[in-house]
Amino acid sequence: MSWEVVIGLEVHVQANTKTKAFCGCSTAFGAEPNTQTCPVCLGMPGQLPVLNREAVDKSVLTGLAINAEINLESKFDRKNYFYPDLPKGYQISQFPLPLVEGGHLMIPTAEGEKRIGVTRIHMEEDAGKSMHADTGNVSHIDLNRSGVPLMEIVSEPDMRSADEAVAYLKQLHQLVRFLDVSGADMEKGQFRCDANVSVRHPGEPLGTRAELKNLNSFRFIKQAIEFEVIRQIEIIEDGGKVVQETRLWDSARGESRSMRSKEETHDYRDFPEPDLPPLRLSKQEVDSIRAGMPELPGQMRVRFEEEFGLSAYDADVLTTSRELAAYYEDLVAAVPEDPKRAANWLANELLGRLKERSEDITASPIGPKQLAGLIKRIADNTISGKIAKDVLDAMLESGQGADAIIEKRGLKQITDSSAIDAIIQQVMSDNSDQVEQYRAGKDRLMGFFVGQVMQATRGKANPGLVNQRLKVLLKG
Amino acid sequence: MDIDVRKVAELARIRLTDKEADALGPQLNNILGYVDSLQQLDTSGIEPTAHPHDAAMPLRADAVTNTNRRDELQASAPKVEAGLYVVPKVIE
Numbered sequence: 001m002s003w004e005v006v007i008g009l010e011v012h013v014q015a016n017t018k019t020k021a022f023c024g025c026s027t028a029f030g031a032e033p034n035t036q037t038c039p040v041c042l043g044m045p046g047q048l049p050v051l052n053r054e055a056v057d058k059s060v061l062t063g064l065a066i067n068a069e070i071n072l073e074s075k076f077d078r079k080n081y082f083y084p085d086l087p088k089g090y091q092i093s094q095f096p097l098p099l100v101e102g103g104h105l106m107i108p109t110a111e112g113e114k115r116i117g118v119t120r121i122h123m124e125e126d127a128g129k130s131m132h133a134d135t136g137n138v139s140h141i142d143l144n145r146s147g148v149p150l151m152e153i154v155s156e157p158d159m160r161s162a163d164e165a166v167a168y169l170k171q172l173h174q175l176v177r178f179l180d181v182s183g184a185d186m187e188k189g190q191f192r193c194d195a196n197v198s199v200r201h202p203g204e205p206l207g208t209r210a211e212l213k214n215l216n217s218f219r220f221i222k223q224a225i226e227f228e229v230i231r232q233i234e235i236i237e238d239g240g241k242v243v244q245e246t247r248l249w250d251s252a253r254g255e256s257r258s259m260r261s262k263e264e265t266h267d268y269r270d271f272p273e274p275d276l277p278p279l280r281l282s283k284q285e286v287d288s289i290r291a292g293m294p295e296l297p298g299q300m301r302v303r304f305e306e307e308f309g310l311s312a313y314d315a316d317v318l319t320t321s322r323e324l325a326a327y328y329e330d331l332v333a334a335v336p337e338d339p340k341r342a343a344n345w346l347a348n349e350l351l352g353r354l355k356e357r358s359e360d361i362t363a364s365p366i367g368p369k370q371l372a373g374l375i376k377r378i379a380d381n382t383i384s385g386k387i388a389k390d391v392l393d394a395m396l397e398s399g400q401g402a403d404a405i406i407e408k409r410g411l412k413q414i415t416d417s418s419a420i421d422a423i424i425q426q427v428m429s430d431n432s433d434q435v436e437q438y439r440a441g442k443d444r445l446m447g448f449f450v451g452q453v454m455q456a457t458r459g460k461a462n463p464g465l466v467n468q469r470l471k472v473l474l475k476g
Numbered sequence: 477m478d479i480d481v482r483k484v485a486e487l488a489r490i491r492l493t494d495k496e497a498d499a500l501g502p503q504l505n506n507i508l509g510y511v512d513s514l515q516q517l518d519t520s521g522i523e524p525t526a527h528p529h530d531a532a533m534p535l536r537a538d539a540v541t542n543t544n545r546r547d548e549l550q551a552s553a554p555k556v557e558a559g560l561y562v563v564p565k566v567i568e
Contacts (some may be wrong), residue, residue, distance in 0.1 A: 017538050018538050018539065018540055019536075019538050019539065019540050019541075022542030023542065024540055024542045025540070025542045026534070026540045026542070027496050032546075032559055033558070033559040033560050034546050034549075034550065034561070035544040035546050035559070036542075036544070037545075037546070037549060038542045038545065038549070039549070042549060050534060050535075050536045051533055051535055051536060052536050052538050053533075053535035053536060053537060053538065054538035055538075056535065066491065073526075075526040075527070080487075083566065084563040084566055085563070098524070130566065131560070131566060132566075132567045133565075136565075137563075137564065137565045138562050138563065138564065138565055139563050139564070139565050139567070140557065140560035140561065140562060140563075141560060141561040141562075141563055142512065142557075142559075142560055142561075143561070171479055194520040269486055269487065272526060272527065276522075276527075276533060277526070277527045277531045277532060277533045278526040278527055278532065278533060279533045280533065281520070291504070326500050397528055412537070
């Protein structure tokens with residue numbers, strides 16, 4: 001009998017505000033431990049939280065972008081548990097009445113687009129960071145992250161494979177980056193995912209789920225879900241029962257282990273946060289946030305195809321990030337006559353080289369104006385596309401502009417046909433045997449002659465012109 | 477409703493002697509009994525009260541107003557090492 005996999009995801013997205021959710025402490029990453037804390041985020045008695053407007057606005061914008069309802073009145077609650085990186089003994093979150101409810105994302109699948117429901121987005125605060133020393137019976141606590149604003153984005157159990165889960169996460173990741181509501185850097189913990197996974201036979205009610213935690217890369221998410229599906233199917237087929245539990249993914253061992261039995265100890269005793277009155281927004285406030293909605297990746301992709309004549313593939317690549325799309329638009333503005341060539345040199349040549357250096361477009365030493373300078377020299381036949389690749393390498397190395405490198409290295413293309421003719425004559429007299437064979441009908445020697453001419457000119461001869469002149473002169 | 481005072485104490489990390497548990501159990505149950513009688517009121521058509529004050533939440537501008545006061549704030553911590561709070565090992 002076949003099995004159906006059911007996956008729902010909870011994603012914690014750190015809002016990229018300057019300050020924490022409820023106090024004026026900085027959220028800057030990488031500061032010395034505990035230097036960005038105050039009595040509020042340390043949970044000192046008698047302190048009162050005051051909500052950050054920017055965190056609210058970013059959560060609302062995210063809700064609007066997934067076509068969700070914004071609750072004009074929402075409220076905050078306390079989720080109670082004890083852990084040393086949670087100094088108050090509770091986390092401020094939203095339970096019965098979250099800020100955002102009901103939305104969706106469209107994800108690409110092999111069978112076409114699929115709609116994945118989003119149940120809710122609620123605001124909450126992050127905990128601090130615990131580090132467990134290998135020696136000695138102690139843990140170390142850094143509370144710089146304590147109180148940093150999070151959006152918890154909860155999906156419906158709409159995904160049916162690990163691939164669909166990853167597609168949803170990538171879509172969501174791209175969206176929050178475009179909206180500029182989060183840095184969403186997974187390595188910095190700004191975009192974290194928990195997966196609820198269960199299996200059933202198609203048509204049956206939902207099976208018992210396990211919650212997978214510590215999934216901090218797209219690759220681990222896929223591995224962890226696939227591992228979990230096999231684990232659950234094996235348990236059931238052996239006549240056992242899946243227990244509801246939280247499992248921690250161990251990426252080094254490629255397996256998960258049980259953390260704790262969820263129904264036993266997880267009793268968060270939620271109750272309304274007495275320190276915060278309800279959050280009330282006016283329709284005007286929501287409308288003005290909606291008016292500031294930037295162009296979303298899907299819209300931009302379509303525009304790139306229509307406005308610049310790009311292939312669906314190129315449009316897709318160039319809209320993977322806001323920074324890359326902006327780079328492309330700046331590039332096209334500098335070479336408006338050549339949007340396709342610009343796409344090719346950015347998506348294939350520059351990005352490929354940056355990737356080899358483990359860098360992305362934001363770290364590119366070559367700006368859009370400089371890359372445009374190179375493309376112009378290809379367009380006006382100063383250099384060939386082949387030489388241009390060497391020039392691009394040199395630009396990356398030296399930080400110099402295309403013109404300076406072409407000038408300094410004497411790479412200017414030979415487009416004077418009398419100069420090319422002279423070189424061809426020389427090649428012909430050096431290779432008289434091949435000339436005879438060619439004239440006797442061995443057409444494929446053409447490639448040999450082109451190669452010889454290019455070698456003699458160190459690649460600088462205009463390839464079109466070389467071909468054209470060779471045909472004429474070889475005829476004799 | 478009957479409350480398991482031991483479980484509540486464990487969740488709240490409060491250590492109770494048998495004597496205290498015996499005394500507190502009935503007291504908590506009395507309080508819950510009172511809440512039970514409130515539950516019998518017909519509240520349909522009444523908006524749930526999110527907060528006793530009928531005030532909307534004041535919001536703060538997103539500007540850094542706090543400076544580094546680590547030394548002062550850590551002065552009352554039992555143990556500190558290299559700027560980190562030191563606690564008994566906790567790992568699940």
